[in-house]
Amino acid sequence: MKQIALNRLDELFAAISARQTLLIPQQLENGDAEFRPWSAEAKLYTGLKTSRSAKDAFFPQVENLVGFKVSEQGIELMDTRDEVQPFTLFGVRGCDARSFDILDRVFLAEPVDTFYADRRAAATVVTLACNRPETTCFCQSFGIDPSRPAGDVTCWMDAENLYWQPNTDKGRALTEALSLLEEGEEARAKRVEEDIQAVLKRLPLKDLSLDHVGAGKTKALFDRPEWAELSEACLGCGACTFVCPTCQCYDIEEFKSGGSVRRFRCWDSCMYSDFTLMSAGQPRPTQTERFRQRFMHKLVYYPDNQDGLFSCVGCGRCLVKCPIHMNIVKVINALKEGTA
Amino acid sequence: MQGVKQKALELLTGGKADRVLGWRRGETFYDPTPGVFASAEEVERDFVFDAFCGANLSKYLIALDRAEGVTAVFLKPCDSYSLVQLIKEHRIHREKVYIVGVACEGMCGYDALMKAGIEGVLSFEEEGDALKVHTLYGDTVIARKDALLSKCEHCKSKRIVTYDELLGEQGDEVADSGRFDEVARLEKMTPEDRFAFWQNELSRCIRCNACRNVCPACSCEKCVFDNPDSGIRNKAAADSFEENMFHIIRAFHVASRCTDCGECTRVCPQRIPLHLLNRKFIKDINELYGEYQAGADFDTRPALLNFQTGDCEPSIVHVRGGERA
Ligand code: SF4
Ligand code: SF4
Ligand code: SF4
Ligand code: SF4
Numbered sequence: 001m002k003q004i005a006l007n008r009l010d011e012l013f014a015a016i017s018a019r020q021t022l023l024i025p026q027q028l029e030n031g032d033a034e035f036r037p038w039s040a041e042a043k044l045y046t047g048l049k050t051s052r053s054a055k056d057a058f059f060p061q062v063e064n065l066v067g068f069k070v071s072e073q074g075i076e077l078m079d080t081r082d083e084v085q086p087f088t089l090f091g092v093r094g095c096d097a098r099s100f101d102i103l104d105r106v107f108l109a110e111p112v113d114t115f116y117a118d119r120r121a122a123a124t125v126v127t128l129a130c131n132r133p134e135t136t137c138f139c140q141s142f143g144i145d146p147s148r149p150a151g152d153v154t155c156w157m158d159a160e161n162l163y164w165q166p167n168t169d170k171g172r173a174l175t176e177a178l179s180l181l182e183e184g185e186e187a188r189a190k191r192v193e194e195d196i197q198a199v200l201k202r203l204p205l206k207d208l209s210l211d212h213v214g215a216g217k218t219k220a221l222f223d224r225p226e227w228a229e230l231s232e233a234c235l236g237c238g239a240c241t242f243v244c245p246t247c248q249c250y251d252i253e254e255f256k257s258g259g260s261v262r263r264f265r266c267w268d269s270c271m272y273s274d275f276t277l278m279s280a281g282q283p284r285p286t287q288t289e290r291f292r293q294r295f296m297h298k299l300v301y302y303p304d305n306q307d308g309l310f311s312c313v314g315c316g317r318c319l320v321k322c323p324i325h326m327n328i329v330k331v332i333n334a335l336k337e338g339t340a
Numbered sequence: 341m342q343g344v345k346q347k348a349l350e351l352l353t354g355g356k357a358d359r360v361l362g363w364r365r366g367e368t369f370y371d372p373t374p375g376v377f378a379s380a381e382e383v384e385r386d387f388v389f390d391a392f393c394g395a396n397l398s399k400y401l402i403a404l405d406r407a408e409g410v411t412a413v414f415l416k417p418c419d420s421y422s423l424v425q426l427i428k429e430h431r432i433h434r435e436k437v438y439i440v441g442v443a444c445e446g447m448c449g450y451d452a453l454m455k456a457g458i459e460g461v462l463s464f465e466e467e468g469d470a471l472k473v474h475t476l477y478g479d480t481v482i483a484r485k486d487a488l489l490s491k492c493e494h495c496k497s498k499r500i501v502t503y504d505e506l507l508g509e510q511g512d513e514v515a516d517s518g519r520f521d522e523v524a525r526l527e528k529m530t531p532e533d534r535f536a537f538w539q540n541e542l543s544r545c546i547r548c549n550a551c552r553n554v555c556p557a558c559s560c561e562k563c564v565f566d567n568p569d570s571g572i573r574n575k576a577a578a579d580s581f582e583e584n585m586f587h588i589i590r591a592f593h594v595a596s597r598c599t600d601c602g603e604c605t606r607v608c609p610q611r612i613p614l615h616l617l618n619r620k621f622i623k624d625i626n627e628l629y630g631e632y633q634a635g636a637d638f639d640t641r642p643a644l645l646n647f648q649t650g651d652c653e654p655s656i657v658h659v660r661g662g663e664r665a
Contacts, residue, residue, distance in 0.1 A: 028544075030611050031455055051610060052546070061546060062576045135368065135460055135476065202476055204368060204462060233374040233400065237550035239609045251575055266576035269548075274566060320450060323550050323607035324395060325371035333367065 001184030002164040002175060009162065013038045013090075015178050021087040023057060025050050035089065044091065048134055053245030053317065054096035055103060057089050058119045061242075061267050065115075065252065068261040080262065084118040088174065090126040094149030095139045095315035097127045099245035102302075102311050106248050124170045127151030129196060136316030138205035138329065144313060147196035156192040163189035205314075205329060212336050214310070215303040221296065226334045231291035233324045238269030240318040240327070241294065246311045249275075270294050295331045343507055344389035344414060347440055351412045352380050357438050358409030361400055363393045369463045370450040374400060376411075389414065391466055394447035394489045396603050398422035399556040405432045412438040416447070417511060418491070420501040421599040421635030422556040428638060429597070431559050434502075441500030443508025445469075446484060446492035449606070456482055491602025491615070494519035501636060519600070523619045542584055544610040547576050551604035551614055557594035557634075587617060595621040596642035599635040628652045 004012050016022045022038040025045040033045035035054060067078035100120070107116035127149035130137070139146055148154060152171035156163040163184050166175040175181065200206065213221065241247040251268040254261050268275060270293045276284050284290050302311035312328055319327040344362070351357045364375035365388040372393050377383045396419045404411045415423060420441060426432045448471065453461055460476030471487055473480050496519055498511025526534055552558045552565075564570040565586065574586075591598075600622060604614040625632050629643040629651065 029540075032611055034544075132459055135462060199460075199476065229375070232376060235550065235553040235607075237553040237607075238546075238548040239550045239607070242546045242548045243609055253575065267546075268575060272549075272566070272575075274568060277568070319371065321609040323554050323603075324373050325366055326373050327371070329367055330371075330373075 001186050001189060002166075002178075002181035003161045003184035003189075004164065004181055005161055006157070006159075008180070009044060010040075011180055012162070012178065013042070013044075014040070015180055016088050016090070016174070019088075019174075019177055021085060023087060023089050025091045035091075038090075048130060048132060049093060049095075049315065049317070051317075051321075052243060053099065053315065054089065054092045055099055055245045057087075057123065058100065058116055059103060059107070059248070059250075063115060063265055065263045065265055067263065070259045070261070078260075081115070084122045086122045086124070088124045088126060090128075092125055092127045092149070092151060093130055093315075094127065094144045094146035095137070095313040096245050097125065097149050097151050098139070098142070098144050098313045099315075100125070102246045102306075102309065102313070103248055105306050105309075124153070124174050125151045126153040126155060126171075126174075129154070129156045129192060131157065131192065131196060133196070133199055133203060134316060135204050136319040137203060138208050138314035138316065140200055140203075140206060140314070141208040141210060142310055142312065142314050147193040147200070156189040158188060158192050161185075161188065163192070165189070208314075208329065208332060209336060210299075210310070210332065213299040213332060215300070215308045217300045218296070218304070221300060221335060222292070224335060226337075227288055227292045230326065230331055230334055231288045234271070234287050234291050234326055235323055236271050236273060236287050236290065237323065238267075238271055239321050239323060241269040241271055242267055243317040243321050245313060245315055245317070246298070270297070295328060298328065299332065344440075344442060345383065345387045347507060348377065348383045348387050348412070348414075349380050351438065351440075352377070352383060356410070357412030359404070359407070359411050360387075361397050361404065361411055361413040363388050363395070369461065370453075376400075376404070389442075391448040391464070391471065391484070391487075392450075394449060394491070394606065396422055396554075396556065396601050398426060399554070399559070401432045401437055402426065402559055405436050410436060410438050412440060414440050414442050415500065415503070416442055416444040417498050417500050418444075418495070418599070418601050420499075420503065421497070421633070422601050423635075424501045424638060425597060425599050425635035426556055426559065428635075429559070439503045439505075441503035441506045441508075441510075443500075443506070443511060444495075444498065446488045446495060448484065448487040449489040451611070452487045452489065453482065456486055458482065489602075490605050490613075494521075496600060496633075497636075502638075520619055520623045522613075522616055523623050526616065526620070538584070541612050542587055544612060545587070546610055547574075547586070548609060550607040550609065551612075552590060554603045554607045555590075555594065556599070556601065556603070557597045558590070587614070591617045591621055594618065596625055596632065596644035597634050598622065599633070 013022060017038050023035045024038050025033045026036045026042050027033050027045045032051045033047060034050050034052060064080040067080045069076040069078060107113040129149060130146040133146055152168045154165045154167060164181055166172045249268045250265045252265045254263050271290050298312045303309060348360045348362055351360055360377045363372040364386045366372050370392045372388050374395050374397055377387060397413055398419050427434050458473055458480060461473055463474045465472045469484050470481050471484060473482060494517045495514055496517045497513040499513055565573055567573055598618045600618060602615050625643045632643045634642060
């Protein structure tokens with residue numbers, strides 16, 4: 001284990017950034033936080049979570065796929081792919097770190113999504129233990145340990161130091177390049193970990209029960225009457241899907257101007273009325289079916305396809321951001337009530 | 341506010357309404373969800389009304405207008421402006437709703453507690469002008485005025501425009517709400533600075549459409565931005581120009597019908613101050629066509645839907661520099 005004094009964090013960031021691009025959570029003028037490239041003026045956000053999740057680093061909201069130039073000579077293909085350079089993503093929380101595994105199983109399965117794969121390969125992920133988990137956090141229900149988050153490097157912070165534990169080859173390579181890191185005091189990192197564990201035991205959502213959802217539950221849950229009431233006030237906006245670190249759906253659209261076409265992909269939302277629209281009609285005609293899809297996907301279909309793994313990491317973003325305060329916890333609990 | 345749940349029970353059992361539109365209790369303190377209650381048992385079990393019931397229920401009445409019978413609804417002063425505007429636009433029939441006006445001291449939001457640095461909130465109690473907040477790290481007290489939703493910070497009116505009965509006292513318009521102060525500040529900026537301000541704000545937009553979907557003035561059955569046949573549908577901004585256009589087009593479309601209910605800003609997950617766009621339009625309308633408040637009455641026509649030969653000429657927009665010519 002290594003460590004560095006908090007008042008030398010800027011030196012650490014400068015050293016990483018001399019090697020490759022560094023993204024850290026930074027506070028915006030309105031108090032929210034976002035992952036942004038480090039610069040000498042940048043300050044590390046000390047709150048818990050970024051508004052948008054860390055998935056943006058691998059799966060951006062909009063991305064060019066290919067371009068076409070149409071002329072009398074024919075159609076010319078243009079490679080619009082951005083070149084991906086190695087980068088470090090610092091300050092990822094345990095929930096977002098798990099979301100990368102969930103996205104990997106989709107994007108890195110055959111046929112591999114090379115856009116996503118290139119970025120994943122280029123990234124070194126440095127995670128940070130959550131000193132003050134919020135009352136909206138329920139990552140522990142999904143077996144995530146926010147006091148010791150997975151990542152190429154795991155970090156802890158107390159009032160004086162940042163403790164730095166490399167876990168993988170990528171993490172060790174980064175660590176070796178950072179000669180300013182000092183020998184770390186494991187006992188102190190351990191104390192941070194224990195303090196976090198104590199808070200986790202007191203979180204209101206710690207006992208969220210998941211036994212009635214999961215792989216194999218399609219028949220039991222699909223036609224449950226609760227869906228109607230749960231979805232009755234849903235606005236059909238995409239807020240919950242766009243802030244979610246595990247939502248992975250996208251659409252492919254084209255931007256046409258004069259003789260050229262740019263084909264891009266952008267996030268899509270199963271909550272939208274045209275999500276499954278096809279020439280034969282709309283198989284999910286009302287918001288109730290769309291709403292059910294979002295939660296069945298996270299709680300049943302994905303686990304069905306991925307050895308029981310849920311595609312929610314309990315980050316709590318949808319709990320805070322939904323305009324009507326509907327969320328996955330309410331869904332899980334409502335479905336439990338009617339279960340024998 | 342006491343008595344709201346009691347009233348809901350009374351309306352259902354007394355036969356005044358076939359259903360009640362109100363709020364369902366959440367899992368915790370900040371998260372009630374709008375809900376329709378059809379029976380007294382349901383009200384007993386789930387109904388809640390407290391400082392965190394900020395959502396404006398008016399727009400749900402468009403869909404409920406098609407249901408048989410009468411829907412009773414609880415409306416705060418600002419919500420009542422939205423409902424009246426929707427009735428004027430023939431989206432809701434007045435006789436299909438039984439309106440219970442609820443006096444309001446401003447509604448609270450989770451964001452405001454976070455902004456005040458209160459972490460680990462578990463529950464709260466209303467104690468006069470303050471909220472007593474229980475947290476993982478002990479109890480604390482916050483003044484209600486410091487815990488308000490953004491839309492309540494500059495409340496324009498405590499008057500409930502129309503109602504069948506009232507819980508609490510009827511109020512007045514708030515003359516010194518200060519709701520245009522921030523707009524005036526933006527008007528004083530140089531065009532470059534103002535452009536930079538809006539570009540910075542709008543560049544955070546994730547096009548989730550929450551602002552549009554919650555907006556009572558956005559009641560089109562199919563928005564052009566959702567319609568694959570419109571030629572301008574876009575799920576995400578392909579460039580920053582489009583990002584600006586979405587918001588400016590929306591602001592134009594609701595101009596003079598927007599009641600300044602503030603829901604768009606309340607729901608934005610990226611906390612973009614959309615109300616400043618709408619208030620700019622309202623301020624301009626006030627200056628160019630005379631004071632106009634959408635939803636304040638049943639008879640007047642929205643300024644931009646009411647051409648008069650004496651109306652100011654469009655060029656005035658370019659020459660007046662923010663002041664009435
Ligand atoms: S659940 Fe909430 S955030 Fe998601 S689509 Fe419905 S209203 Fe929007
Ligand atoms: S469903 Fe909600 S809590 Fe779960 S990962 Fe997505 S945003 Fe987070
Ligand atoms: S609610 Fe906010 S993020 Fe969503 S579309 Fe509106 S402005 Fe953009
Ligand atoms: S634009 Fe915003 S303030 Fe105006 S009516 Fe719509 S939601 Fe309310």
